[in-house]
Amino acid sequence: MSRLTAGNRVSIAMSEALSILNEDDLVDVVSASDDSTKKTQFTIGDLAKEFSCTLRTLRFYEDKGLLNPKRDGMNRIYNRRDRARLKLVLMGKRVGFSLTEIRDMLDLYDLRDGQVTQLRVALSKFNEQIAVLEDQRKDIEQAIEELSRTVEIVSGMLKHKEAEEA
Numbered sequence: 659m660s661r662l663t664a665g666n667r668v669s670i671a672m673s674e675a676l677s678i679l680n681e682d683d684l685v686d687v688v689s690a691s692d693d694s695t696k697k698t699q700f701t702i703g704d705l706a707k708e709f710s711c712t713l714r715t716l717r718f719y720e721d722k723g724l725l726n727p728k729r730d731g732m733n734r735i736y737n738r739r740d741r742a743r744l745k746l747v748l749m750g751k752r753v754g755f756s757l758t759e760i761r762d763m764l765d766l767y768d769l770r771d772g773q774v775t776q777l778r779v780a781l782s783k784f785n786e787q788i789a790v791l792e793d794q795r796k797d798i799e800q801a802i803e804e805l806s807r808t809v810e811i812v813s814g815m816l817k818h819k820e821a822e823e824a
Contacts, residue, residue, distance in 0.1 A: 700736040702727070709748055719747060722757055724764065754787055 697704075706713050719725045720734070724747050727734040736744075743764055750760040763783065766776035 698738055700741055702734045702736070705736055705741060705744060709744060711748070716744070719744065719757075722761065724757065724761055754791060755783070759783060 700708075702713055702716050705711075706716055716725065716734075720727065725736065725740045725743055727736045727740055729735070746764065747757070747760050750763070751757075755763075763776070763780055766773075766779055
């Protein structure tokens with residue numbers, strides 16, 4: 659039986675999102691599977707609660723050009739596109755992309771070139787990120803091996819000292 663990890667779910671959702679031909683479909687793919695997909699407008703509080711992030715984070719993403727809510731006086735009104743972009747931003751951050759890289763990939767949707775450019779750039783960035791993550795995994799595995807050897811040595815030293823004291 660195959661087990662979906664959080665990382666696999668992120669990968670699947672990103673892959674589905676990138677295979678979409680128009681913005682409305684993109685919104686549908688990255689939308690939640692519950693009744694929130696019926697909503698067309700969201701407050702900053704709605705999105706902060708749904709995605710477990712702070713209001714400051716959402717304002718920061720807006721300042722960086724990743725989200726573009728409309729204003730109703732002092733209130734921010736987010737649409738389904740903003741919600742979908744936020745979900746993709748958070749997924750991209752989870753797999754290690756910088757906000758600049760995420761913005762560049764999201765902005766390619768606006769080119770309307772049949773997504774050839776977007777797909778080429780995305781494929782290149784995804785392959786680069788896989789290489790980075792594989793290198794990090796090797797470094798982590800090496801660190802775990804070294805730390806495990808150190809634990810064995812220190813445990814042996816402790817047993818020896820405890821035996822001397824007894």
